[in-house]
Amino acid sequence: MQFADANFSKSSLLLAVRRYSSAVSDMEQTILLPSLLRDVPSDDVWDGEEAEETCEDLYTNYMMLKNIRNTVESGLLHLGDRKIEDSVVLHQTLEPLLDTDPQVLFCFHLRGLFSVMNSLTKKSQSLTEKYMDLIGVTK
Template identity: 30%
Template sequence: MMQISESHLQKNSLFNSMNRFIGAVNNMDQTVMVPSLLRDVPLEEEREMAALKSSGNSDIEDGDMYSYYQLLKSIRCDIEWGVMRAEKLKESRGPSSRNDSKEEESEVSSEEDEVNLQKQFQFHMTGLHGVLSKLTQQANTLTNRYKQEIGIGCY
């Protein structure tokens, strides 16, 4: 019990990062009453969003706030329901090149067995925490931009 309450109070814990992100996306979802108003509204060229656009993410190829809104909601769903569920949904929508990637995964997994698992875990935890922090900030930015677009304020 003591460990759970201590980790819950950790500001930089993964659990708290996920909760902050989910809370920010929930707030965004509750604020954005008419998501279609976000169509054709360009993303603000802030550092975070510019970096995301330049990373070549196919989910936001339109480059408007609506596609970014959908992306953030999709990531929230993956966190809440699990990535495996999302992959099953994608597979049920149509054929993909999953067979080729499974062969590559088996070759890579044998090599990964030799790597120190603790280092891998720390590396991925650090990366996930950083990504969740950036996504939380971007969900808050999108919410504020929506409020500005519809004239609510929050300047």
């Protein structure tokens, strides 16, 4: 995932959030039968493992993208416990390295959130296109 974005200074986290919400809304409006995505393997690679190994299908991705959008819009973390626990473990691993100037830490997390938002927007758009391919519709 790219951290640095050439256009970062011209963009804002708020815009990134809006673009993501809009991409997920478009995805929801297009994917009228999400169950069609079940058992369709995802070609995304999470955790450095092939999707086949992690048993993730497009339906799992669809639900994840919707869950994150709900969190973004409500501002509350009510994702699956496992993901939150994993993020706590990640923080604990990195803790000694994160003991830095708060302004640097602020930039780090703000840029990180911006970057992950952009990546998720692209994933939502890609999933929408894959669904259209599945049902034989071309844009």
